[in-house]
Amino acid sequence: MSEDEIRAVVLEELGNIAPEADMSAVDPKADLREELDIDSMDFLNFITALHDRLGVNVPELDYPKLTTVDGAVVYLQGKRTE
Template sequence: MKHDEALDIVKESLADVVPDADITTLGPNDTFRDALGIDSLDFLRFVELLTERTGIRIDDEDTAHLTTLGDSTRFLVAHAQ
C-alpha cells in the first residue's frame, strides 16, 4: 500500500465516523481526539473501519499508533501485505 492510498483510507474512515468534521483542516500531527472531538466509541469505530477497508489486523496495543493522520498512515503502510 502506498502512502497516498493509506492516507485516503484514514481520511475516509474519519469522515464516516465524524461526518460533520472538516478533515481537510486536519494536520498530520493533530490528534483526532483534540482536533475532531473523537471519543472512545468513535475511535473504536474508526479502528473497525480501517480493518474492514484494509484487511489489516489491528490489535489493542496498535491503537496508540492510530491517533493522528501521520501515525495512522504510517501504520497502514508498514502493516500492509
C-alpha cells in the same frame, strides 16, 4: 497500496465518523480525539473500519500508534507490507 491511497482511506473513514469535520483542515500530526472531538467508541469504530477496508488487524496495544493521521498512515502502510 501507496501512502496517498492509505491516507485517503484514513481520511474517508474519519469523515464517516466525524461528518461535521472538514477533513482537509485536519492537522496530520494532531491527536484525532482532540482534533475531531471523537470519543473512545468513535475511535474503535475508526479502527474497525480500517480493518474492514484494508484487512489490517490492529491489536489494542497498537491503538496509540493510530491517534494521528500521519501515525495511522505509517502504521497501516507498514502492516500492509508485512
